[in-house]
Amino acid sequence: MIVDVGAWAIxxxxxxxxxxHRQGLQPPNIAVNVSSIQLRQNDFxxxxxxxxxxxxxxxxxxxxxxxxxxxxxxxxGAIKKLEALRNMxxxxxxxxxxxxxxxLGYLARLPVNTLKVDRSFIITxxxxxxxxxxxxxxxxLAHSLKMKVVAEGVETEEQSxxxxxxxxxxxxGYLFSKPVPASELxxxxxxxxxx
Numbered sequence: 500m501i502v503d504v505g506a507w508a509i510x511x512x513x514x515x516x517x518x519x520h521r522q523g524l525q526p527p528n529i530a531v532n533v534s535s536i537q538l539r540q541n542d543f544x545x546x547x548x549x550x551x552x553x554x555x556x557x558x559x560x561x562x563x564x565x566x567x568x569x570x571x572x573x574x575x576g577a578i579k580k581l582e583a584l585r586n587m588x589x590x591x592x593x594x595x596x597x598x599x600x601x602x603l604g605y606l607a608r609l610p611v612n613t614l615k616v617d618r619s620f621i622i623t624x625x626x627x628x629x630x631x632x633x634x635x636x637x638x639x640l641a642h643s644l645k646m647k648v649v650a651e652g653v654e655t656e657e658q659s660x661x662x663x664x665x666x667x668x669x670x671x672g673y674l675f676s677k678p679v680p681a682s683e684l685x686x687x688x689x690x691x692x693x694x
Contacts, residue, residue: 501534529560595651
């Protein structure tokens with residue numbers, strides 16, 4: 500069922516983005532997590548392409564997040580599929596970075612835009628020097644490879660302050676907002692338009 504659910508999630512993200520644009524709002528891109536089963540499908544790129552075409556959304560505002568361990572299952576096949584997605588103006592993020600066993604040589608070849616630092620490092624970085632070092636190193640590595648860095652699971656002002664000092668590009672977590680349904684997100688976007 501994950502293939503069908505994954506395809507639905509992509510179509511839903513595209514439809515929500517298109518609707519917010521129709522309302523004159525400025526939504527951020529919507530990231531959809533991709534499962535290993537989806538990425539292994541021979542027609543995965545075609546499914547995404549058709550969903551974008553059917554959405555009639557310009558821009559489409561679709562990003563995709565793929566876990567580090569998933570990429571390592573079939574690195575050569577993943578590179579080809581990710582390149583095809585990037586050619587459709589889809590931003591690709593490696594989710595939970597730092598928890599898998601990726602090769603730095605492959606990391607330089609992957610057509611990705613963003614590394615997302617796993618929340619386990621963010622949660623412990625203000626208490627454990629090793630975690631702080633790992634976060635700082637991931638940020639430096641990503642920037643050296645011309646990638647953006649997103650810190651996951653930011654919950655405190657102290658974490659946010661350190662991440663800003665390390666020049667982390669973006670942060671997400673409960674410090675900023677808990678997960679909200681689309682209707683509440685619409686209200687947040689409307690509030691942003693009013694300011």
